[in-house]
Amino acid sequence: MALSTTRRRSTTARLPLHLLRIPRRSSYTSNLRSERLSAILGIALGIAFAVCFFTGLASHLIQHPVSWLEWPARPASLYRWITATHTITGVASVPLLFAKLWVAYPKLWDRPVVRSVSHALQRLSLIPLVGGSLLLLAGGTSNHFYWYPNPRYFTPTHYWLGWITVGALLIHIGTTIGVTRSAMRRRSHEADAAWSSEPQIKSGDSP
Amino acid sequence: MSDSDRPAEDGAGEQPRVRTDRRWFLGSVFAASGIVAASFTGANVDALSELAVLPSRRADVSSQGLPIQTRASQAGVEDVVLRSDYRVRVTGSAVTSPLELGVDDLRAMTKHTAELPISCVQGWSVGARWTGVPVREVLAAAGAVDFVEILVTSAQKRLKPEAMFTSSRLNRGHALHPDTLLALELNGETLHINHGFPTRLIAPSNPGIMQTKWIEHLEVR
Numbered sequence: 001m002a003l004s005t006t007r008r009r010s011t012t013a014r015l016p017l018h019l020l021r022i023p024r025r026s027s028y029t030s031n032l033r034s035e036r037l038s039a040i041l042g043i044a045l046g047i048a049f050a051v052c053f054f055t056g057l058a059s060h061l062i063q064h065p066v067s068w069l070e071w072p073a074r075p076a077s078l079y080r081w082i083t084a085t086h087t088i089t090g091v092a093s094v095p096l097l098f099a100k101l102w103v104a105y106p107k108l109w110d111r112p113v114v115r116s117v118s119h120a121l122q123r124l125s126l127i128p129l130v131g132g133s134l135l136l137l138a139g140g141t142s143n144h145f146y147w148y149p150n151p152r153y154f155t156p157t158h159y160w161l162g163w164i165t166v167g168a169l170l171i172h173i174g175t176t177i178g179v180t181r182s183a184m185r186r187r188s189h190e191a192d193a194a195w196s197s198e199p200q201i202k203s204g205d206s207p
Numbered sequence: 208m209s210d211s212d213r214p215a216e217d218g219a220g221e222q223p224r225v226r227t228d229r230r231w232f233l234g235s236v237f238a239a240s241g242i243v244a245a246s247f248t249g250a251n252v253d254a255l256s257e258l259a260v261l262p263s264r265r266a267d268v269s270s271q272g273l274p275i276q277t278r279a280s281q282a283g284v285e286d287v288v289l290r291s292d293y294r295v296r297v298t299g300s301a302v303t304s305p306l307e308l309g310v311d312d313l314r315a316m317t318k319h320t321a322e323l324p325i326s327c328v329q330g331w332s333v334g335a336r337w338t339g340v341p342v343r344e345v346l347a348a349a350g351a352v353d354f355v356e357i358l359v360t361s362a363q364k365r366l367k368p369e370a371m372f373t374s375s376r377l378n379r380g381h382a383l384h385p386d387t388l389l390a391l392e393l394n395g396e397t398l399h400i401n402h403g404f405p406t407r408l409i410a411p412s413n414p415g416i417m418q419t420k421w422i423e424h425l426e427v428r
Contacts, residue, residue, distance in 0.1 A: 031225050032232050040233060044240075059328065063414060065376065073384040076411035080326040083414065084251035087330030088244045091261075095239035099232075144330045145263045153371075 025198050028106035034195045039183040041100040046173065048089045048096065049133075053166050055086035060159055090140045097133055110198050122175035125168045132165030250331040262331055270401060272394045273325060273335050276415065279400045282363040282370070284421045293405060295389070299357075299427035303350030310405045313391060316340045316348075321386035327415040336395065337409045339388035342425075346382065351427040357382050358426040359408050359419045375417040381410045389422060 059082055062071045072078070114120045139150065139158050148154060249258030269275065279285045287293065295313065297306040319341050326332035342357070357377040364373035381387050387410040391398055398404045403420030410418065 032229055034229060037229055037233060041236070044237075059414065063328075063417065065378065070378050070380055071412070073381045073387065073411045076321075076323055076386065077326075078412040079414055080251065080324045080332045080412075083326050083328060083330065084248070084332060087251070088247045090330075091247050092240045092244040094243065095236050099236040140330075146329065 023106075023109045025106045025110050027109070031195075033103050033106065035179065035183040038100065038103045039180040041096055041103060042176070042180060043184075045093060045096045045100055046169070048093045049166070049169060052086055052089040052093065053162055055082045055089070056159075056162055058082050059086060060155075087140070087144065090137060091144075093133075094137050094141070097137060101130070118175050121171060125171040125175070127168075128164050129168035129172050132161050132168060136161050136165055247330065251326075253334045256333075259331075263329070269333070270399050271335075271396055273333055273402060274327075274331065275401045276327065276329075277363075277420070279404075279421070282361070282421065283366040284362045285400065287362050287366065288400065288404060288421050295406060295422055295425065297345060297349045297351075297425045297427065299351070299354070299425070301351045301354035301427040304348075306345070306349050308345075313340055313389060313406060317344050318391070319385060319388060321388060321409070321411075323386060323409050323411055325409075325415045325418060326413075332415075335393055337388055337390040338392035338395075339390035339406065339409070341385055342377070342387045342389060342408075342410075343383050343385065345389065345425065346427065349427065354382075354427045355379060356428060358424075358428065359422055360424040360426070361419050362421040362423040365423065372416040373419070375408065375413075375419045377408070377410060377417075381413065384411055386411050 059079075061069055062079065065071065108126075114123065136158065139154065139161070142149060143154050143158070150157060243261065245255075245258050246261040247259070249255040249260075250262035279288065292309075294307045294309055297308070317340065318338055320336060320338045322334060322336050324332045324334045346352075346354075346357075356379065358374060359377055360374040363370055367373070377387070388408075389406045390403070390409045391406055393399065393402055398407065403422070406422050407420040408418050408422060
């Protein structure tokens with residue numbers, strides 16, 4: 001009897017109950033993460049996404065002609081460069097996006113959940129930004145391999161996701177540019193050490 | 208470990224090692240990104256095709272030096288395009304003398320050779336040498352001068368109406384470009400049926416899906 005009680009107790013002790021607790025930013029202990037690392041990956045992704053968006057938009061306009069643009073026949077390889085650049089920047093974004101998400105996601109658990117209007121906007125914009133980015137890269141990659149798990153036709157989905165993601169990206173840049181600037185400007189020691197603590201709340205704080 | 212321990216761990220003593228680790232992390236991420244980018248560059252730059260380990264289409268997995276997206280059997284055009292009565296019709300509001308051109312008629316017209324890539328929206332592109340009749344020669348023969356665009360339609364559209372990309376619009380600038388061809392030959396050989404025999408459209412700086420194969424009708428309007 002005593003033995004079985006002991007066994008039951010030790011089973012309870014082994015249950016990973018700590019996983020049920022809502023983590024905080026400080027629960028993530030890797031000291032690889034830093035504000036500067038997040039900023040560098042963000043800038044690289046921003047450039048890649050901008051190039052990818054405009055080349056994708058050009059490709060869309062060629063296939064859906066508009067009255068204000070007659071697509072030129074010269075130079076002969078222009079479309080080749082456009083579609084190649086779109087594909088290359090898209091696939092190059094895949095490792096960058098996963099790294100960026102890994103570096104930044106502990107911030108998701110920051111408390112208080114919302115610090116200011118701008119912080120609320122930044123958080124809300126993460127839904128279309130992260131969702132859109134993942135679907136765009138997954139969709140583009142599966143399109144390249146002629147695999148269509150989405151029953152809807154690929155192009156319109158990809159096109160509208162592009163606009164949604166870029167819209168969310170503009171909000172993201174607008175609300176985080178201050179953090180990015182200071183992370184890139186400060187001496188690296190400060191930018192590197194600032195990660196594991198959550199921002200202090202003060203009135204009029206920006207994220 | 209409590210939160211209060213952490214500042215000490217991030218202290219100046221640990222800093223150089225952490226920074227080295229971060230440089231390795233960032234370096235690995237950029238390297239992964241660069242390797243994927245290089246591989247897909249190989250799918251688009253002919254001289255680098257050896258690098259195309261990841262992409263789905265390669266120049267060396269092809270017929271007549273060019274990968275194939277839709278085969279004639281998939282398009283359902285095999286029987287129709289091999290018949291002796293196959294004709295390319297040239298009609299439309301801008302045409303003064305409508306034409307019906309057989310394969311021999313096309314072969315007898317002024318031909319031109321151009322180096323143009325097939326640039327696929329699926330993210331690969333391969334350069335090729337095309338010989339055929341410039342579309343502007345066909346327009347001249349049909350007496351089409353004032354037009355906005357040409358609707359180029361494949362035999363596939365009639366046989367598989369549900370299929371996509373079975374016709375394309377060629378704007379005026381593209382139609383009048385000397386390199387825009389009703390192609391009859393690819394890399395020095397008669398166009399393979401899977402590449403659009405008897406004739407396909409090839410125009411500079413257009414997506415592959417607009418380079419219509421198995422052409423049956425040009426509507427100049």
